[in-house]
Amino acid sequence: GQNIDQPTEMTATEGAIVQINCTYQTSGFNGLFWYQQHAGEAPTFLSYNVLDGLEEKGRFSSFLSRSKGYSYLLLKELQMKDSASYLCAVRDGDYKLSFGAGTTVTVRA
Amino acid sequence: DAGITQSPRHKVTETGTPVTLRCHQTENHRYMYWYRQDPGHGLRLIHYSYGVKDTDKGEVSDGYSVSRSKTEDFLLTLESATSSQTSVYFCAISDRDEGSYEQYFGPGTRLTVT
Numbered sequence: 001g002q003n004i005d006q007p008t009e010m011t012a013t014e015g016a017i018v019q020i021n022c023t024y025q026t027s028g029f030n031g032l033f034w035y036q037q038h039a040g041e042a043p044t045f046l047s048y049n050v051l052d053g054l055e056e057k058g059r060f061s062s063f064l065s066r067s068k069g070y071s072y073l074l075l076k077e078l079q080m081k082d083s084a085s086y087l088c089a090v091r092d093g094d095y096k097l098s099f100g101a102g103t104t105v106t107v108r109a
Numbered sequence: 110d111a112g113i114t115q116s117p118r119h120k121v122t123e124t125g126t127p128v129t130l131r132c133h134q135t136e137n138h139r140y141m142y143w144y145r146q147d148p149g150h151g152l153r154l155i156h157y158s159y160g161v162k163d164t165d166k167g168e169v170s171d172g173y174s175v176s177r178s179k180t181e182d183f184l185l186t187l188e189s190a191t192s193s194q195t196s197v198y199f200c201a202i203s204d205r206d207e208g209s210y211e212q213y214f215g216p217g218t219r220l221t222v223t
Contacts, residue, residue, distance in 0.1 A: 004151075033211060042199060042214035043152070050209070087151065095206040096167070099151040 002026045002098035006088050011106045012078055020073045020086050020103045028093015034062055034073045035087040037102065043087055047073070075105070083107045112136050115200050115215040123223055128187040130218050132200030134180075140203040141183040142212065143167075143175060145196040152199065158183055159206070190222045 003025040012018040024032070031050040035043035049055055049064035049071060061074040075082055088100040112135035122128050132141060143155040144167075154167030156175040164175050172194060174186045187194055197219050201212040 030207065031209070042216050044214070045211040048209045048211065089152075091206075096154060096157070097152075097212065098168075099153070101149055101151040 002090065002092060004088055004090055004098055004100035006086075006100040006103045008101070009104045009106070011108060014078055014080060014107055014109050016078050018075045018078060018105060020075070020088075020105070022071045022073070022088035022100055024069050024071070024088070024090045024100075026090045026092045026098060029066060030091040030093065030095055032062075032064055032071050033089040033091070033097065034060075034071075035089060037085045037087060039084070046086075078107050080107050080109070113200065113202055113213055113215040115198075115218050117218060118216065119219045121221045121223060122190050124191060125189050128190050128220065130185045130198055130200075130220070132183040132185070132202075132215055134183075134202045136202060136204075136213075137180060138202040138204045138213075139180075140206055140212075141177065142201040142203075143173075143183065143185045144199045144201065145169065145194075146199060146217075147196050155185065155198075190220075192222050194220065195222045196220060 006022045034046040037043040047062040054063045059076045064071045085102040085104045087102045089097045114133045116131045142157040144152040146152050153169045155173050158164045158177040176184045197217050199217045200215040203212045
């Protein structure tokens with residue numbers, strides 16, 4: 001089976017930086033995705049990594065280390081609207097997505 | 110935003126009754142997926158489809174069946190609903206299942222089985 005771990009909750013202050021870690025053990029690897037999900041809404045795509053290294057997209061960056069089974073999502077210049085759940089998902093050897101349970105980020109003024 | 114809708118958006122039903130949830134897309138994407146989302150478990154794959162009449166089981170398929178007779182519609186059926194199937198159900202679509210092709214999610218259906 002697949003095992004994807006991420007912290008349950010994180011709290012940070014508006015304007016600060018938060019790093020959400022994700023570790024995984026899956027049968028095969030064909031890419032890692034990060035999704036954002038606001039309460040009561042659908043998940044929306046944030047980033048994709050398949051090679052080692054950092055991918056930057058504005059205030060959001062995602063890092064991958066395949067040898068360590070590790071990724072992180074970095075949220076910079078936090079805004080109140082960034083309060084949401086962040087989902088780490090790994091595409092396995094069968095090209096199916098397995099999701100972590102999600103990390104709820106609360107941004108405080 | 111990808112054109113994907115789900116119906117109904119909310120449903121309350123009794124144990125033992127059949128329930129069908131509908132996912133409709135206007136993007137002509139090949140792949141369609143049904144997930145359920147429960148606290149502490151994240152999203153779990155129920156069934157998926159890789160083309161018309163082509164479907165396969167996911168991680169938590171027991172008690173569920175699916176059908177896809179047209180590219181745009183993917184139906185999820187609970188033959189005899191149980192309280193353990195109370196959940197939020199999300200449909201997702203994707204043009205391809207490889208590379209950077211992400212899945213787009215519908216708005217979800219909140220199902221309560223009493």
